[in-house]
Every structure is written in structure tokens, then in C-alpha cells.
Amino acid sequence: MLWILGILFFIAMVWNWDKKQSKKNRYIEVHKRHLNNDYKYNEYLEWCGKNGEIPMNKKVYIKEIEDRKNKLQKLTK
Numbered sequence: 817m818l819w820i821l822g823i824l825f826f827i828a829m830v831w832n833w834d835k836k837q838s839k840k841n842r843y844i845e846v847h848k849r850h851l852n853n854d855y856k857y858n859e860y861l862e863w864c865g866k867n868g869e870i871p872m873n874k875k876v877y878i879k880e881i882e883d884r885k886n887k888l889q890k891l892t893k
Contacts, residue, residue: 853878 857874864871 861871863869
């Protein structure tokens, strides 16, 4: 019986340690999103170049998205 309790305690300890290690740093996540956005925008620029399209300005487009998010947040409050 003592062996079983010891094994269960060990499993619980490993389980909790694993959860603590998997907590995400929000700054890293934001930075990853920015890098992913930059990659997608560069891919978009290549696509525009191949198809003879004029690309949208990235800063203006991001500002429009942020404005829409802010409006939605105000409406939901």
C-alpha cells in the first residue's frame, strides 16, 4: 500500500512540475506573433510582385485591425 501511495505521489509531483514548465511567457508569444505576421507580410509582398498587384501598407492595415478590435471591445463592455 505504501508503494502505491509513493508512486501516486511521484506521478502527481511530475505532473505538477510539467504544468509549471509549460506556462507560456506572454512576451514571447507576442514576439512570435509579430515574427509570424512579418513572415506572412513578406509572403504577401512576393505574391503581389508575381501578380502585378499593389500591396497594402502594413502599418495602415494593422491600425485598421486594431481599430476594429477596439470597437468590438467597446461594444461588448
